[in-house]
Amino acid sequence: MIERRAWSRDEQLAAFCLYCRTPFGKLHARNPEIITLAAKLGRTPSAVAMKACNFASLDPVVQARGVSGLGNVARADRELWSEFRENPTSIAELAESAFESAVPTEIHREDDEVLIPSGPTESFSMLRVRLVQTFFRKSVLASYENRCAISGVTVPSLLVASHIIPWSVNESRRADPRNGVCLNSLYDKAFDRGLVTFSDDLKVVISPVLRSHRLNSTNGRFWTLKEQASTCPLDSLPIRFHWHSIASMFFRVRDRTRGIEHNSAKHT
Numbered sequence: 001m002i003e004r005r006a007w008s009r010d011e012q013l014a015a016f017c018l019y020c021r022t023p024f025g026k027l028h029a030r031n032p033e034i035i036t037l038a039a040k041l042g043r044t045p046s047a048v049a050m051k052a053c054n055f056a057s058l059d060p061v062v063q064a065r066g067v068s069g070l071g072n073v074a075r076a077d078r079e080l081w082s083e084f085r086e087n088p089t090s091i092a093e094l095a096e097s098a099f100e101s102a103v104p105t106e107i108h109r110e111d112d113e114v115l116i117p118s119g120p121t122e123s124f125s126m127l128r129v130r131l132v133q134t135f136f137r138k139s140v141l142a143s144y145e146n147r148c149a150i151s152g153v154t155v156p157s158l159l160v161a162s163h164i165i166p167w168s169v170n171e172s173r174r175a176d177p178r179n180g181v182c183l184n185s186l187y188d189k190a191f192d193r194g195l196v197t198f199s200d201d202l203k204v205v206i207s208p209v210l211r212s213h214r215l216n217s218t219n220g221r222f223w224t225l226k227e228q229a230s231t232c233p234l235d236s237l238p239i240r241f242h243w244h245s246i247a248s249m250f251f252r253v254r255d256r257t258r259g260i261e262h263n264s265a266k267h268t
Contacts, residue, residue: 007074011041011043011102013091013094013099014037014041014102015048016084016095017096017135017138018037019055019056020055020135022034023146025145027049027052028049029044029045029048029049031045031049037099037102040102054073054074055077055080057073058073058078088173089172089174089176092135092139093131093132093135093175096131100131136174136175139161139175141159146159146182147159149181150183150196151187159182160182160184160188161182162181163179164181164241169241181198194207195209195210
């Protein structure tokens with residue numbers, strides 16, 4: 001019989017990491033990853049699932065969906081969530097490290113490709129970069145239920161956790177899932193270059209440059225996606241940054257919600 005005992009800091013961090021990388025519908029004791037972590041921690045799958053649900057009850061994205069969480073959340077869990085909100089990069093590094101220490105490497109799939117960002121990393125070692133990037137990718141993909149927010153593609157090896165505010169611009173938001181969007185590789189490249197963005201009401205906005213690009217001699221359009229509403233858990237601040245600082249050069253639109261006219265970049 002497994003003895004009832006208090007959660008250590010490392011156990012709590014590992015469970016938090018598991019919550020962040022698990023779609024809400026899979027937070028149950030039958031989930032193989034929850035079973036694996038529970039065995040390594042010497043706890044029951046139900047206990048680990050309940051701990052993950054504690055974090056879900058503190059998650060504003062889950063609350064916004066009208067999902068009622070558990071009552072009597074432990075004080076330590078509330079404090080950890082507050083720490084994550086204040087410094088997501090630091091907690092992401094600690095949580096991913098705790099999870100990887102507890103869970104055997106065979107649980108990590110080959111299709112979970114972690115892209116090391118370009119640009120300055122300041123005092124970040126490559127190990128720290130990998131931990132933070134792994135946490136970010138897993139968390140973003142889980143938030144989008146492992147599906148591209150625009151195309152709906154679900155092939156893991158084609159999915160990228162795209163930073164909205166780039167890694168090199170804002171260190172404090174490097175691991176924040178609200179600063180991420182799950183896109184397939186093609187849309188990720190277009191988003192990174194400002195050829196695709198999102199409006200304040202989370203509709204996909206495609207640049208005139210991309211709309212007019214021809215794929216081949218048959219005059220097929222490279223971009224056929226119609227602008228659509230997105231159901232993603234995006235944060236308005238990174239989206240506005242992306243619009244104004246990255247995407248605006250490719251647009252000349254009058255955005256009524258912002259009252260700003262953007263100049264179109266010349267395309268040769």
